[in-house]
Structures are given as C-alpha cells and as structure tokens.
Amino acid sequence: MPINTTVSRANIVYLKxxxxxxxxxxxxxxxxxxxxxxxxxxxxxxxxKPSKPTVSGKIALSFTEKPVVRLNKRQSAMGSLVITxxxxxxxxxxxxxxxxxxxxxxxxIPAFGNRKVVEFYKNEVVLSLxxxxxxxxxxxxxxxxxxxxKLYDGSTIVxxxxxxxxxIYISRINNILxxxxxxxxxxxxxxxxxxSSL
Amino acid sequence: MSGVINLESGANISLTANNPxxxxxxxxxxxxxxxxxxxxxxxxxxxxxxxANGKAVSDEHFVFFNQLGTPDGAVNYVSGEDKEQIEVNLxxxxxxxxxxxxxxxxxxxxxxxxxxxxxxxxxxxxADREDSSIARYDINQTDIEVTAMVFGEIYKHNGAWKFRAxxxxxxTGLAGVAKDFGVNI
Numbered sequence: 001m002p003i004n005t006t007v008s009r010a011n012i013v014y015l016k017x018x019x020x021x022x023x024x025x026x027x028x029x030x031x032x033x034x035x036x037x038x039x040x041x042x043x044x045x046x047x048x049k050p051s052k053p054t055v056s057g058k059i060a061l062s063f064t065e066k067p068v069v070r071l072n073k074r075q076s077a078m079g080s081l082v083i084t085x086x087x088x089x090x091x092x093x094x095x096x097x098x099x100x101x102x103x104x105x106x107x108x109i110p111a112f113g114n115r116k117v118v119e120f121y122k123n124e125v126v127l128s129l130x131x132x133x134x135x136x137x138x139x140x141x142x143x144x145x146x147x148x149x150k151l152y153d154g155s156t157i158v159x160x161x162x163x164x165x166x167x168i169y170i171s172r173i174n175n176i177l178x179x180x181x182x183x184x185x186x187x188x189x190x191x192x193x194x195x196s197s198l
Numbered sequence: 199m200s201g202v203i204n205l206e207s208g209a210n211i212s213l214t215a216n217n218p219x220x221x222x223x224x225x226x227x228x229x230x231x232x233x234x235x236x237x238x239x240x241x242x243x244x245x246x247x248x249x250a251n252g253k254a255v256s257d258e259h260f261v262f263f264n265q266l267g268t269p270d271g272a273v274n275y276v277s278g279e280d281k282e283q284i285e286v287n288l289x290x291x292x293x294x295x296x297x298x299x300x301x302x303x304x305x306x307x308x309x310x311x312x313x314x315x316x317x318x319x320x321x322x323x324x325a326d327r328e329d330s331s332i333a334r335y336d337i338n339q340t341d342i343e344v345t346a347m348v349f350g351e352i353y354k355h356n357g358a359w360k361f362r363a364x365x366x367x368x369x370t371g372l373a374g375v376a377k378d379f380g381v382n383i
Contacts, residue, residue, distance in 0.1 A: 074383045077264030079306040113238035130305045175264050
C-alpha cells in the first residue's frame with residue numbers, strides 16, 4: 001500500500017531548532033532581573049497582552065466602535081474559518097496573489113494535503129487555519145448584505161458590507177489573525193494593490 | 199540508559215526514579231498517511247499540562263504548532279527528527295501539574311477533516327536530551343471513527359515522573375479532547 005511520507009512541519013514558521021548539549025552555549029540564568037539582558041527568561045516568557053479587542057461569542061465590526069479584532073493563537077490555527085455571503089476574495093502570500101469568485105476558481109492558490117489554503121466551498125469562503133501562515137492577507141468582499149465569519153470555537157463576527165463598499169481584511173500578525181473592516185475606494189485589486197500572479 | 203523499551207497500551211515506565219539527573223526529555227511523534235488524491239488527514243500533535251482536577255492548568259498550557267510553549271517554559275515545540283517533537287523540561291514543570299497528556303488530533307477542517315483510518319505506523323517515543331530513545335509505543339489503531347487520540351502521558355508518581363503508553367481514541371476529535379481537559383479552543 002503506498003504511503004505518503006511527506007514531511008508536514010515545514011509550515012511551522014516560528015519553530016525553534018532543538019539545540020543539543022554539545023552545541024548549546026552557556027547562558028547565565030541568573031539575569032532575569034536585568035532588563036538589559038535580552039536572554040533573560042522574563043523577557044522571553046512575558047505574557048502577551050492583546051492590543052486589540054479579542055473575539056468571544058458573537059460580535060459585530062463597525063468603523064465607529066470596533067473596526068478590528070484579533071483572534072487568539074488557538075482560534076487562529078484550528079479547523080476552518082468560514083465566511084458566508086461572500087462574492088469574491090483576493091489572496092496574497094507575499095510571493096503570489098490573485099482573486100477568486102464562486103464561478104472562477106483560482107488554480108494558483110497554494111494547497112496542502114489536497115486542500116487549498118482558501119477557496120469557495122459550498123458557496124462559502126473557507127480558510128484552512130492549519131496553513132494560515134502561508135497567507136499574508138486575505139480580502140473578502142460581498143455584493144450586498146451581511147457577511148458572517150465563523151470560527152471553530154463557535155464565535156461569530158458579523159460584518160455589514162454596506163452594499164459592497166466594505167470588505168473584510170484578514171492579515172497575519174506573527175501567529176495570530178487580525179480581522180479588520182476596510183472601505184473600498186475602487187476595486188479590491190486597486191484599493192489593496194493586489195496583482196494576479198501567473 | 200541502554201536499549202529502547204517497547205511499550206504496549208497501558209504500560210508505563212519510570213523516567214526519573216532510577217535516573218534523577220534526567221531533567222529534559224524529548225517526546226517524538228511519527229506517522230505515515232495512505233496516499234490519496236482526496237483531502238488528507240492533517241494530524242497535529244499537542245501537549246496539555248493537567249492539574250490534579252484532571253483539567254488543563256490554563257488555556258496557555260495547551261501546546262501545539264501555533265502555541266509553541268507554555269508560559270513557564272516547561273513544554274515547547276521543537277524541531278528535529280520525527281514528524282514533530284515536543285520537549286519537556288521536568289525541572290520547570292509547576293508543582294500544580296500532575297501530568298502532561300500528549301494528544302494527536304486530526305485538524306477539523308470542514309472539508310473532509312480526516313481520521314485515523316488513513317494513518318499508518320503511528321508512534322510516540324520518549325528520549326533524553328541527547329535524543330537517545332528511552333521508550334517507544336507503536337500505535338496500530340486505524341479506526342475511521344477516531345479523530346483524536348491520546349498517544350501517551352507523563353505523570354507524577356511518588357514524586358517521580360513516569361511515562362505511560364495510552365492509545366485512547368476520541369470519536370469527538372479536538373472538541374472532545376478540549377472538553378475533557380477543559381481547554382477553551
């Protein structure tokens with residue numbers, strides 16, 4: 001029986017190499033109180049403080065009250081992020097970019113494990129959070145009405161498209177996803193300088 | 199320590215009782231997938247630091263590829279051999295932690311999330327800091343109902359750390375694991 005032995009870990013972009021005793025430099029461990037020493041455990045292990053609102057339950061994005069939210073590390077990397085009522089999306093890996101609609105699939109979108117990182121699936125935009133690190137940004141537009149962003153934990157983010165003038169802008173900040181409400185000033189490609197790569 | 203001890207499900211081995219100098223251990227995970235043109239199962243190894251109540255100490259004590267270490271620095275994802283590796287520094291484990299559970303789940307992508315039916319040759323091994331294997335547990339379950347599995351655990355017994363081969367499958371996947379161990383995912 002054929003076995004797929006493809007290494008699946010290359011996408012873990014922040015993984016550190018495990019040092020062995022023989023190549024580990026001796027680092028003093030008693031310098032935690034010295035703020036000038038960047039190797040101090042306190043500097044490394046200080047808990048991250050979210051600088052933007054986080055997501056729990058059902059929330060709505062609006063320019064006046066909450067234009068941006070950030071997911072936590074678990075929400076950012078488990079299962080699928082599903083966006084309803086979308087008419088198109090633009091994707092950008094930093095090296096490749098393009099657009100997709102329900103009737104015009106884009107073959108250039110990276111795929112892992114025979115799943116595209118993002119695609120229209122049963123009329124919804126589905127983003128694979130297992131491989132979200134492969135994307136630099138994702139911009140999702142609707143023709144009209146409300147778009148809903150659904151997370152694996154059941155949380156939902158509601159976005160009013162304002163007849164297609166507002167879009168969802170999803171970007172990666174280190175290892176968390178930031179979801180932002182943005183206004184179009186032209187087409188998605190013009191507003192966000194997205195070029196379709198061959 | 200000489201030779202690798204092969205464990206069966208439920209069997210355990212002492213880690214520190216006979217070797218009190220053992221401070222850092224390496225947990226290695228491996229598997230293969232049956233090749234297919236259909237969406238493949240995406241297995242994700244994880245570690246959960248658990249307290250006496252059987253629940254995770256906190257949500258931040260769930261370690262996986264996007265939450266690479268616990269706040270105390272005791273458990274960390276690292277790179278090396280195997281498919282994935284998790285390093286445990288026994289000397290940094292908080293006193294309140296009674297065990298660390300090693301779970302492998304199929305990523306719950308809504309587009310055919312996958313299961314252990316297509317997994318072959320899964321194993322978990324325990325090694326010392328120099329990557330010299332101490333024990334290994336080969337998991338032969340290929341149940342299509344199983345979408346997450348506890349491969350093994352290290353636990354405190356009479357003040358010393360032991361490793362147990364578990365092999366307990368979940369049909370409820372990551373959500374079931376999170377519910378059992380009280381992790382908000």
